[in-house]
Amino acid sequence: MSDSEWTKILGWPGYRVYRSEINEVAKTLRLWVRRKRGNRKLVCCGCGKRVHEIVETYEREVRDLPWSQYRATVVIELHRVRCPDCGIKREKVEQLPSKAPFSKRFEEAIGEACESAPVRRVARRLGLAASTVRAIDLRYLMRWAAGRRKPALRQMGVDEIHLGKKQKFLTVVSNLATGEPLWFGRERKKETLDGFFREQLSSFQRSAIQAACVDMWEPFRQSLEQWVPGCRIVYDKFHIMQHAGAAVDEVRRAEFFRKGGAAREVVKGKRWLLLSRWVHLNTDKKRQLNRLFALNRRVMKAYLLKESLDRLWSYRYEGAMLRYLQSWIDQLRWQRLKPMEKLAHMLLDHLEGILNYCRIKVPFGVVEAVNGNIKALLRRGRGYRDLNYLLLKAQRLAVTKTQFLVLQKAA
Ligand SMILES: [Zn+2]
Known part of the structure; x- marks a missing residue:
């Protein structure tokens, strides 16, 4: 094959092949390239400006895409240049990014x-x-x-991921509009989130944030109130329902502890059944739950309370939402369901942030989806000691997913 044919197939803009070597045993291909005659524009790698003076010419060998079965490397002729601003530097070459x-x-x-x-x-x-x-x-x-240009932040999500006993928590800030994680912070203190507001956003960017979707975690609320006082805090439905699920489970465990024998068998291992929504269960699972409820009225009551709490977010008006919550709490009377009473207190303590959902609509579930993606990445590759790498990876995942969705919609 002639050099000009090699040049065509290699397809490095501005470069031509002047020598080639094939090793059929080792299955390697080496190509030597230098600038084409018309390609004389030299750029300093330090400042990106055009330079004219060449100090030295040298070669570098890099691995390129394979050619069929052959592993290909390219030996490229390069120049060291004298830049008026930076001194002696390497020339900048498109095909050599690092x-x-x-x-x-x-x-x-x-x-x-x-x-x-x-x-x-x-x-x-x-x-x-x-x-x-x-x-x-x-x-x-x-x-x-x-x-890339980063989309503006109007609605933010704050959540935490439990990494394990040693590394503990990771605070995750996300953009609810794009479903993209923006920042990771170690631990989940007020100072952690303070760090995001201080280092990542200008005061103008902070003032553009209208809502924050968070868990009922006091340090996050304190940080939000200090840094973005104009932003409405909306407590995430998903998290509140998680607390409700935990309360039902607590009731189950208390009952399980008191009972013995056959009853114990029926209550045992029903944790996830109780955490599931009724509509998502098949007939067999529903029957299992009914058997459990027949034995134990308290667990049934707790389960029904959890199920009905979900409707709280179907109300559009504060008054109606508040009335529904009040009637929900009224049902707790005389039931002696301590964990559910604790939950009711928690809801009342965070009432503003629950009612805020009527004042500003935020997409629930985004925070959870972002978290799910990060956890999936962590499970797949163990090499994320570098948080910046994990963040970039999760961002890229979010953006390519959205792109994919946009493409699907367009088609
Ligand atoms: Zn320069």
Whole structure:
């Protein structure tokens, strides 16, 4: 094959192949390239300005996309230049995005592969170390993040992820409009969220935030009130229902503890059944729950209370919502269901943030979806000691998902 044919297939804009070498045993292909005659524009890698003086010419070898069965590398002729502003620097070359020995399109192919496959598998397929693939993926994501415009933040979500006994909690701030995580902070103190407001947003950006969807966690509320006083706090329905589910479970455990023998068997292992919504259960599961309820009226009562609490968010007017909550609390009278009474107190203590849902609509479930994605990433790859990498990964996941949805809608 002639050099001009190699040049065409390689397809590096502005560069031509002047030498090639094929090793049929090792299955390797090496191509030597230099600038085409018309391509004389040199740019300083420090400041991005045009430079004219060449100090030195040297070569660098980078791995490029494979050609059929052949592993391809490109030896590229490069220049060191004298920049009036930066001194002696490397020239900037489109196909060489970093100091690592890989071409830009090779890194992009790896970054894309890492979107759908675990790092280890990508590494094995390409015969690279997992740490190398991770570093390439991180650079790919950083280039993507640097080149995009971030949507404005009007409604934010704040939630936490439990990482385990040692690392404890991670605070996650997200944009409810895009379903994208914006920031991670270690722990879940007031100071944690303070850090987000202080470091990530200007006072103008803070003033644009209209609502925050959060769990009933006091430190977050304090931070929000200090930094975004104009923002309405809306307590997330999902979290409130989680508290309700926990209360039902507490009732179940108390009853389970008191009973013995056959009754014990019926109550045992029904935790997740009690946490499920009635409408989501099949006939068999409903029958199982009914058997449990026949034995124990208290567990049934607690379950029904949890089920009916869900309707609270179907009201559009504060008055109606408040009336419904009052009637819900009235049902607790004489029931002696301590965990449910505790829940009622909690709801009353956070009444403003519950009623705020009537004043400003926020999409529930987004915070939970963001959390779910992050947890899925954490489960899949263990290499997220670098929080910035995890954040970029989760952002990219959110954005590609939205893009996919937009495409589906358009089609
Ligand atoms: Zn320069």
